[in-house]
Amino acid sequence: MSAESVLVSFPPPDAVTPPPLRQHLTQARIDEYAEASGDHNPIHLDADFARAAGLPSTIAHGLLSLGAACAQVERWAQGQAWTSRVSCRFSAPLPSGQTLTGNPTVVQVGGASATVELEALADSGDRVLSRASVELRALPPQGVA
Amino acid sequence: MAFNAGCLGRTYAADWQELDHQRHTAYLLAVAGEEQSFEPARPLACFASVYLLWPIVPMVFSDPEIGLDLPRLLHGEQEFWFDRPMTFGERIRPTGTISRAEEGRGMVFLELTCHGADGAGVAVAHSRSLFLVRGRQ
Numbered sequence: 001m002s003a004e005s006v007l008v009s010f011p012p013p014d015a016v017t018p019p020p021l022r023q024h025l026t027q028a029r030i031d032e033y034a035e036a037s038g039d040h041n042p043i044h045l046d047a048d049f050a051r052a053a054g055l056p057s058t059i060a061h062g063l064l065s066l067g068a069a070c071a072q073v074e075r076w077a078q079g080q081a082w083t084s085r086v087s088c089r090f091s092a093p094l095p096s097g098q099t100l101t102g103n104p105t106v107v108q109v110g111g112a113s114a115t116v117e118l119e120a121l122a123d124s125g126d127r128v129l130s131r132a133s134v135e136l137r138a139l140p141p142q143g144v145a
Numbered sequence: 146m147a148f149n150a151g152c153l154g155r156t157y158a159a160d161w162q163e164l165d166h167q168r169h170t171a172y173l174l175a176v177a178g179e180e181q182s183f184e185p186a187r188p189l190a191c192f193a194s195v196y197l198l199w200p201i202v203p204m205v206f207s208d209p210e211i212g213l214d215l216p217r218l219l220h221g222e223q224e225f226w227f228d229r230p231m232t233f234g235e236r237i238r239p240t241g242t243i244s245r246a247e248e249g250r251g252m253v254f255l256e257l258t259c260h261g262a263d264g265a266g267v268a269v270a271h272s273r274s275l276f277l278v279r280g281r282q
Contacts, residue, residue, distance in 0.1 A: 023178060033175035036168070038199045043216070053216040054279075062220040063198075067176035067191040074190065075183050083190035087224040134190070139230075 018076040018104040018116060023068040025060045027096045033064040044096075059093040065100055065120060065128055066090075073104055073116045073134045081114070081136035088132035098123045102132075112138040148253045148278065152211045153246040159200035159239045162261075164188050166233045168195065187232055193225045197261045198272050201241035205257055211243075213255070214278050221254075222275040229269055237261035237270060244273070251280030 023029075034040050039061055042049035050058045070086050077083075094100060102120035109115075114136045120129035172192050174182055206213055231237075238261065245256030254277060261270035 023181075029175060029178065032171070036171040036175045037195050039202075041215070049216070063191065063194045063223065064176060066223055067172070067189070067194065068178075070191045071173070071177045071189055072181070074185060075177070075181065078183065078185055082187060082230040083227070085224070085226040086190045087222070089222050090220050093219070 016106060018073050018106075021069055021072045021102040021104060021118065021120060022099060023072075023101075024099045025064065025068070025094060025096065027058060030058065030060050030064065030096055033061055033067075037061070037063065039063070055093060056095055058096045060096060060098075060100075062090040062093075065094055066132065068100060069102060069104075069118060069120050069129060069132050070134055073136070076104075077114075077136050079139070081138050083134055084113075084137050085135040086133070088129045090128070091130045092122065092126040092128055094122050094128045100128060102129070104134075148212050148214075148246075148248060149210060150246045150248060152208070152243050152255075155208070155210070155243045157201050157204045157208075157241045159204070159241075161236045161238050162196040162200055163236050164192070164196055164231060164233055169233065187230050190225055190227065193227075193231075193261070193270050193272060194223075196237055197225075197239045197259050197270050198257075198274060200239050201257065201259050202274075205241065205243070205255075211246075211255070213253070213276075217279045219277045219279065220274065221277045222273075224273040226271050227269060228267075228271075231270060236264055245275070253278035 030044050047058050066088050100120050102118040104116045104118040107115050107117050116134045118132050122128050241257050241259040244258040247254050257274045259272045260268040263269045
């Protein structure tokens, strides 16, 4: 029997909804992301530079917001699935110090795959991530090559 | 600096990138926070921003042949996709191509498509990024 044919159904029936996204993206978190990613664009790090660029303050990296949303889904799916595709539109900047929230929803489940979508909002209610989508594929059960 | 729409098709290549566990831990702490951190068995999907996308982006942003107005640049869309699960310790060689370059509605639209080849030379990790440069008020 091939590995493909014994892929487990995903997600399991007792965990059909990922937990809500709630990440407080402080300037310290933004600084950590800049270090970890190598993205040192001053609109994320320097308030004076950000204001001169027409922004109210420093803003979180779009990829930090997307990474936080995707990590929330991957934490829920860990051990059962791998992520084959992630996509989103960055609809509005997230000023530093705000909390990114969202409710991931499973919108499609196949025999061995699932798609989770969410919209992520700032404290202000502005939509930061729209049409964010994470596609998951089930891992073979342990012991199956 | 004037935007050069003739940059369509320009390509960039970066050095090999290791999907290093320590680097990933720092990334994970930044995106998930200490309270919601966990120990994934394989690299998070968006870690590709570190080993696939960001080795290329600074080359594009600093390319004098393109002429981007960086302070007015915003990230509009992002997509990552993978042909197989990635693993810690493997090495990826990123390349990038300007796949869209146009001006319209007072904005510049610049799309960058990247592919990451594994040790066998097979492109296994991919990204598409749309950057926007806002027009001057």
